[in-house]
Amino acid sequence: MKKFIQEDFLLQTDYAKELYHNFAKNQPIIDFHSHLPVNEIAENRNFANLTKIWIQGDHYKWRAMRALGIEEKYITGNASDAEKFQKWAETVPYSLRNPLYHWTHLELSRYFGIDELLDAKSASDIYRDCNKQLENPDFSPQNLIQRMNVEVVCTTDDPLDDLRYHSQLAESDYPVNVLPTFRPDGLIDIDNVGFIDYLNALSRITSIKITDFDSLKEAIRKRVDYFHKNGCRLSDHGLSHAYGFEYTEDQVNTILSLRFEEKSISKKEVAIYKTAILNTLGQLYHEKNWVMQLHLGPIRNTNEAILNKVGIDAGVDSIGDYQHAEQLASFLNQLNMKDSLPKTILYNSNPSDNEVFATMAGNFTREGIKSKVQFGAAWWFLDQKQGIENQLNTLSNIGLLSCSVGMLTDSRSLLSFPRHEYFRRVLCNMLGNDLKEGLLPNDIEWIGKIVEDITYNNAKTFFQFPSTIKNS
Template sequence: MKKFIQDDFLLQTDYAKELYHNFAKNQPIIDFHSHLPVNEIAENKNFANLTKIWIQGDHYKWRAMRALGIEEKYITGNATDEEKFQKWAETVPYSLRNPLYHWTHLELSRYFGIDELLDAKSASDIYRDCNKQLENPDFSSQNLIRRMNVEVVCTTDDPLDDLRYHSQLAESDYSVNVLPTFRPDGLIDIEKVDFIDYLNTLSKITGIEITDFDSLKEVIRKRVDYFHENGCRLSDHGLSHAHGVEYTEDQVNTILSLRLGEKSISKKEVAIYKTAILNILGQLYHEKNWVMQLHLGPIRNTNKAILKKVGIDAGVDSIGDYQHAEQLASLLNQLNMNDSLPKTILYNSNPSDNEVFATMAGNFTGEGIKSKVQFGAAWWFLDQKQGIENQLNTLSNIGLLSCSVGMLTDSRSLLSLPRHEYFRRVLCNMLGNDLKEGLLPNDIEWIGKIVEDITYKNAKTFFQLPNAVKNS
């Protein structure tokens, strides 16, 4: 059988092939948002088998397997790793037209040189072959990242984290720059049952007792400073929606005092507190020249039975249908009016919000900065061929595609980096089709420059990351 992942995979025209192979393919990767386990990178871990590196923790695969009716013991349960892999292999042929089908075979090809289709019959041989390769030091966590021509990886890190693994990597001779990202959801989510415990831990780490809004602001600044010293230049927020209500500091003080006293607070008071914290954080990000990422719109942990059995990030989240425009506009405007709006990337989980987010991004600009507020790449459920095309088309129609900072993996899997290749192929194919139809001038050099910008150069300029390349 002719191999599925070929050199011109997804490239439908000669123009697309030229754009991809000459301008996109060899660009370094800046993966500016991921959930890669930094401890496994720092320890340069070798994995015992393909299940542990490829299926364990991958809720995309878990969802597909559950949809096929596979028992949970073969997904997150006590089945052997080989049995779990076999069940995944049986699932793959049924995932046609799901992005998992493309990703699976792209990853097998790029990391393991396997071009055979994965199914129930090929599973055993592929499992043995990959496991044998994983024994080789070339397949350690650091080498798997390095072989994908990665320049920078940004992980996702709680303000409570001591960042010791990032420090370990920074002091090593590892050529890929692995940087932390500040993810302060724990101190924003005042309504959560563990909020007070979270603040108490922050107090212990910083040596500052949190008794009011002023002391909380001092703690936040101290942690932002610490992250900055350790190379952090991005923050990330996972919110159902933005918060931009009017507030005074006296109101915030009262609300925080009530919560610290374990008193109940209203939904309106929750919104006031969250707005205030987002403003404080935004001001600090602007001061530090960080980029603020807002991931908005999902409903998380909807299946409480699975949540109880497996825990969070189990693959039972969904697209939400929140109204974003008014509150998002207000938050960005509050920061902008105070001259403290940081560079920002907006990500929507609901495709119906594409135009809302794209127009919102265009409202707030900065002199000397290409697209200071970005309409971010297709995210989560939208991170597939059609979703990527829709995002690129919306950005092209409403903003400037040429200013985009491109793709990210948002993944927990060390084998997910070919998703950058996937994005680049989709981008080049779209532009190639436009060239073929006469919608763009036949100027490959100029359009190729735009491709280079989107796939690498814009991100390098936008994020201004420290020590972007180290000597190995």
């Protein structure tokens, strides 16, 4: 059988092929948002088998397997790794037209040189072949990242993290910059049952007794300073929606006092607190010249039975249908009016919000910065071919595609970096089709430069990482 992932995969025109192979393919990767476990990168131990590195923790695959009615023991349960892989292999042929089908075969090809289709019959041989390769030092986490021409990886880290693994990597001769990202969910979620415990932990780590809003802000500033010292240049927020209410510091102090006393607070008080803390954080990010990422709109942990059995990130989240425009506009405007709006990337989980987010991004600009507020890449359920095309088309129609900072993996898997290749192929195919139809001038050098900017140059300029290539 002719191999599936060919040289010109997804490239439908000669223009697309030229754009991809001459301008996109060899650009370094700046993966500015991932959930890779930094300890695995720093410890650099080879994975025991293909299930451990490829299926364990991948809720995209879990959802597909559950959709086929596969028993949970073969997904997150106590079945052997070989049995779990076999069940995944049996699932793959049924995932036709799901992005998993493309990603699966792209990853097998790029990392393991396997061009055979994965199915029930090929599973045993592919599992054995890949496991043998995984024993090789070339398949250690650090080498797997380097092999994909990765220049920067940003992990996602709690403000309480000591960042020792980032420090270990920074002090080593590893040429890839592995940098932390500030993810302060614990500071924001005042309605979480563990909120007071979290603040107590923050008090201990900063040696600041948190009794009110001022002392809380002092403790947060101390952690932001610590993260900045360790190379952090981005924050990330996973929210159902933005918060842009009017508030006073007296109100925030009253709300915190109620929470410290373990008294109930209203939904409006929760929203006021979250607005205040997000404003505080935004101002700190602006001072540090960080980029603020807002991932908005999912509804999480919808299946309580699975949640209780597996825990969070079990693959039972979905797209939410929240109202975003008014509160998001207010939040961004509050910061902007204080001249404290940081560079920002907006990501929506609901495709019906594409135009809302794209137009919102264009409202807040700054001289000397290309697209200070970005309409971010297709995210989560949308980071497949159609979702990427929709995001690119919306950005093109409403903003400037040429200013985009491009793609990210948003992944926990070390084998997910070919998603950058996937994005680049989709981008080049779209531009190639426009060239073929006469919608763009036949100036391949200029359009190629735009491709280089989207896939690398814009991100390098926008994020201003402390040392993009450590050993240069």
